[in-house]
Amino acid sequence: MLKELKPALMMLLVLTAITGILYPLAVTGAAQALFPAQANGSLIVRDGKVAGSALIAQNFVGPGWFQPRPSAVDYNAASSGASNLGPTSGVLIETVAKRVEALRAANPGADPAAPVPVELVTASGSGLDPHLSPAAALWQVPRVAAAREIPESDLRALVARHTEGRTLGLLGEPRVNVLLLNLELDQRTSGTN
Amino acid sequence: MDSSGLIQIVLYLVLLTALTPIIGEYMARVFSGGKTVASRVIGPLERGIYRVCGVDPAREQHWTGYAASLLAFNLLGVLLLYALLRLQAFLPLNPAGMTAMTPDLAFNTAVSFTTNTNWQSYSGEAALSYLSQMAGLTVQNFVSAATGMAVLVALIRGFSRRSARTVGNFWVDMVRATLYVLLPLSIVTALFLVWQGVPQNLNAYVTAETVEGAQQVIAQGPAASQIAIKQIGSNGGGFFGINSAHPYENPTPLSNLVEMLQLLLIASGLTWTFGRMVGDLRQGVALFAAMGLMLVVGIGVTAWAEGRPNPAMVAVGADSLGGSLGGNMEGKEVRFGIANSALWAVATTAASNGSVNAMHDSFSALGGMVPMVNMMLGEVVFGGVGAGLYGMMVYVLLAVFIAGLMVGRTPEYLGKKIEAKEIKLAMFAALTTCFGILVFSALALVVPAGLAGIQEPGPHGLSEVLYAYSSATGNNGSAFGGYTANAPYPNTTIALAILLGRFLVILPVLAIAGALAAKKSVPASAGTFPTHGPLFVGLLVGTVVIVGGLTFFPALSLGPIAEHLMTGVVP
Numbered sequence: 001m002l003k004e005l006k007p008a009l010m011m012l013l014v015l016t017a018i019t020g021i022l023y024p025l026a027v028t029g030a031a032q033a034l035f036p037a038q039a040n041g042s043l044i045v046r047d048g049k050v051a052g053s054a055l056i057a058q059n060f061v062g063p064g065w066f067q068p069r070p071s072a073v074d075y076n077a078a079s080s081g082a083s084n085l086g087p088t089s090g091v092l093i094e095t096v097a098k099r100v101e102a103l104r105a106a107n108p109g110a111d112p113a114a115p116v117p118v119e120l121v122t123a124s125g126s127g128l129d130p131h132l133s134p135a136a137a138l139w140q141v142p143r144v145a146a147a148r149e150i151p152e153s154d155l156r157a158l159v160a161r162h163t164e165g166r167t168l169g170l171l172g173e174p175r176v177n178v179l180l181l182n183l184e185l186d187q188r189t190s191g192t193n
Numbered sequence: 194m195d196s197s198g199l200i201q202i203v204l205y206l207v208l209l210t211a212l213t214p215i216i217g218e219y220m221a222r223v224f225s226g227g228k229t230v231a232s233r234v235i236g237p238l239e240r241g242i243y244r245v246c247g248v249d250p251a252r253e254q255h256w257t258g259y260a261a262s263l264l265a266f267n268l269l270g271v272l273l274l275y276a277l278l279r280l281q282a283f284l285p286l287n288p289a290g291m292t293a294m295t296p297d298l299a300f301n302t303a304v305s306f307t308t309n310t311n312w313q314s315y316s317g318e319a320a321l322s323y324l325s326q327m328a329g330l331t332v333q334n335f336v337s338a339a340t341g342m343a344v345l346v347a348l349i350r351g352f353s354r355r356s357a358r359t360v361g362n363f364w365v366d367m368v369r370a371t372l373y374v375l376l377p378l379s380i381v382t383a384l385f386l387v388w389q390g391v392p393q394n395l396n397a398y399v400t401a402e403t404v405e406g407a408q409q410v411i412a413q414g415p416a417a418s419q420i421a422i423k424q425i426g427s428n429g430g431g432f433f434g435i436n437s438a439h440p441y442e443n444p445t446p447l448s449n450l451v452e453m454l455q456l457l458l459i460a461s462g463l464t465w466t467f468g469r470m471v472g473d474l475r476q477g478v479a480l481f482a483a484m485g486l487m488l489v490v491g492i493g494v495t496a497w498a499e500g501r502p503n504p505a506m507v508a509v510g511a512d513s514l515g516g517s518l519g520g521n522m523e524g525k526e527v528r529f530g531i532a533n534s535a536l537w538a539v540a541t542t543a544a545s546n547g548s549v550n551a552m553h554d555s556f557s558a559l560g561g562m563v564p565m566v567n568m569m570l571g572e573v574v575f576g577g578v579g580a581g582l583y584g585m586m587v588y589v590l591l592a593v594f595i596a597g598l599m600v601g602r603t604p605e606y607l608g609k610k611i612e613a614k615e616i617k618l619a620m621f622a623a624l625t626t627c628f629g630i631l632v633f634s635a636l637a638l639v640v641p642a643g644l645a646g647i648q649e650p651g652p653h654g655l656s657e658v659l660y661a662y663s664s665a666t667g668n669n670g671s672a673f674g675g676y677t678a679n680a681p682y683p684n685t686t687i688a689l690a691i692l693l694g695r696f697l698v699i700l701p702v703l704a705i706a707g708a709l710a711a712k713k714s715v716p717a718s719a720g721t722f723p724t725h726g727p728l729f730v731g732l733l734v735g736t737v738v739i740v741g742g743l744t745f746f747p748a749l750s751l752g753p754i755a756e757h758l759m760t761g762v763v764p
Contacts (some may be wrong), residue, residue, distance in 0.1 A: 004266075006247065008266040010246035011246050011367075012270060012336075014246060015242075015368075016273070018371075019331060019335040019336070019376065020332035023331070023418060024381070024415045024418040025333060025377065027380060027383045028393050028394065028418070031383075032393070034388070035388050038391070038392070041392045041397060041399060042390050043411075050399055051402060051404060052404070052409060053411055055390050055444050056441070057440075058409050071335075077411040078398055079319045080433050080434045080435035080438075081316070081435055082435060082554075082674065083524065084673070084674040084675035086648075086649055088505070088649075096511055097509035100510045104510075112747065113436065114514055115507070115514050116510055117513070118511045118514075118517070119522045122525075123524065124411065125438030125524045125550065125551045126533075128438060129440070129527055129528075130651070131516045131527040132527060133516065137516075166446065167447050168447075173446075179404070186404060191426050
């Protein structure tokens with residue numbers, strides 16, 4: 001095997017140069033030229049400052065905001081993560097029960113007989129899931145409307161406008177981007193949260 | 194799961210099937226040394242590489258020489274990657290100021306990426322510099338995949354050659370796989386992913402001031418170029434810690450479809466390549482059918498299991514409500530929903546890819562058992578690029594051997610007599626998988642340092658350990674993430690299981706290739722068992738399921754099956 005080491009070393013170095021340096025740099029160059037916004041993280045700039053990324057969930061606590069799904073890493077976009085709790089975990093069920101209770105208390109306008117949408121009480125895979133299903137966003141409308149003192153019908157229309165359908169009518173699930181929804185909400189009723 | 198989920202699953206299977214002959218035909222031309230559409234551009238580069246490295250592309254190797262080249266290349270690969278990970282703090286392209294990996298973690302990571310496993314005991318955005326990601330991991334993503342394809346091609350030559358001494362040239366097969374197959378696909382895919390929203394930059398991490406006035410640091414980096422090859426090359430190691438569940442790694446349903454197709458694209462195409470190169474396409478189609486059958490059953494079980502709500506959550510008042518997503522949503526992303534999460538989980542473990550778009554640890558007991566079983570079968574349901582099909586060949590030899598025993602004839606496959614030597618080697622490879630999974634799992638369950646990583650005691654804890662060593666031995670790399678693997682004991686033993694599962698399969702397979710190549714071809718007669726019909730497909734699936742099933746059933750019944758019986762019982 002010793003006589004194999006020289007070609008092996010040369011191969012490793014040459015292929016490192018091609019696939020580890022040239023390839024990523026070439027893709028970076030092309031990406032920056034063709035799709036600069038996406039290549040730099042789909043950042044949202046407000047008043048000259050970065051307010052977040054359109055793809056990354058950020059935390060919203062106040063009752064006047066639509067709230068994203070729970071995050072196991074507290075929306076830390078420099079260290080994504082999940083709970084990884086199994087289906088029979090006592091910790092998981094306890095956590096979910098607590099979230100249900102908290103949401104019920106914060107959303108007196110929601111139908112107390114109906115269940116709380118399960119996606120609102122389960123942590124997402126990435127901890128940074130930017131989306132809710134339209135139904136889970138609509139479930140929060142009475143609370144947001146009351147906090148901002150605007151008619152529920154306005155908010156429903158806003159959610160409807162922010163609803164993306166399945167891609168090509170087929171792929172994925174219908175969804176609402178919570179950050180983009182809240183940004184528009186903020187623009188319309190700024191300062192009243 | 195509703196009808197839209199079913200439609201997406203069917204669409205996926207149709208697209209995969211349609212792409213199989215296209216990529217398969219192309220790869221057959223690449224590995225036969227023929228000209229392709231890309232030859233004019235890549236040809237000069239390829240010849241330049243051979244010249245610089247002092248390799249004579251016309252000089253073929255005996256299987257032992259082929260194996261020696263492969264081992265030397267992999268050994269140096271581990272060493273270089275280890276050095277890079279240990280020294281990253283002193284090297285350029287480290288805007289987030291990452292420090293050196295610990296020795297056990299660097300060993301684990303270097304072994305894991307060199308063997309096409311991509312088990313990750315770390316979280317990319319919190320542990321690796323951009324240089325480590327590019328010049329370290331991305332490189333091994335390419336060449337480990339190319340290594341697997343090279344071994345398969347050598348084995349195919351074993352079947353197609355007669356009375357031959359050599360099985361090909363490792364350097365040529367590996368370089369051609371990289372330059373003609375992996376690199377062009379990766380470039381196109383990476384740009385597609387950027388268009389969909391995957392970052393590709395060398396910027397420092399961005400600090401955002403959120404709408405509510407908090408600070409949020411957002412990781413950046415050359416993600417798309419690495420994500421493309423990790424999907425294509427059945428590697429699976431995420432640029433970001435949470436892999437393709439991360440909205441930067443897999444931002445849209447469209448990116449998800451493309452990434453899912455690439456989980457299986459090459460492995461599936463290689464069944465066609467196999468048929469073409471042995472001169473009988475029906476043989477490749479039969480293998481595709483056997484793999485496809487097992488894949489579809491797995492998808493069915495997991496999609497059904499994940500679509501059902503967790504009864505314990507319903508009991509505390511959480512469920513689907515008027516069109517909100519239902520089913521088991523812990524650890525899943527809204528844009529993918531249940532169907533795409535279940536489909537991905539089965540495809541990524543069938544493929545020995547191991548990237549994830551949902552957390553397998555939080556799957557229902559049965560939904561999470563399917564990925565585990567895929568790995569326990571030895572990653573042969575399409576499997577890793579090259580590795581899946583050469584693994585399946587081990588089962589093929591066992592299947593024709595069993596068929597031969599039943600009728601009392603010397604078994605044959607593709608005109609080659611399968612004799613005691615080949616069967617012993619095949620059994621050795623098959624037993625390696627069992628040994629790696631069961632012995633290392635058993636050890637981890639009696640050693641305090643192994644038990645320490647378990648997040649949840651009980652059946653689920655057993656599943657976490659079983660999953661870890663199945664993933665390592667199968668060179669898959671996905672995890673039940675609750676198991677804390679970043680400690681010296683799990684890092685080291687997982688790396689050992691990975692090495693075992695990689696090289697103690699590759700070596701017997703190459704030995705089989707050499708033995709077969711040396712044999713004469715026997716013409717098919719009336720007594721030859723046809724290996725392209727439904728009967729053979731059934732026999733092959735039976736062999737895979739019985740060898741895998743009987744070996745692991747006791748462990749599975751104490752893990753996921755016991756947990757399934759406990760589900761809904763509120764503790």
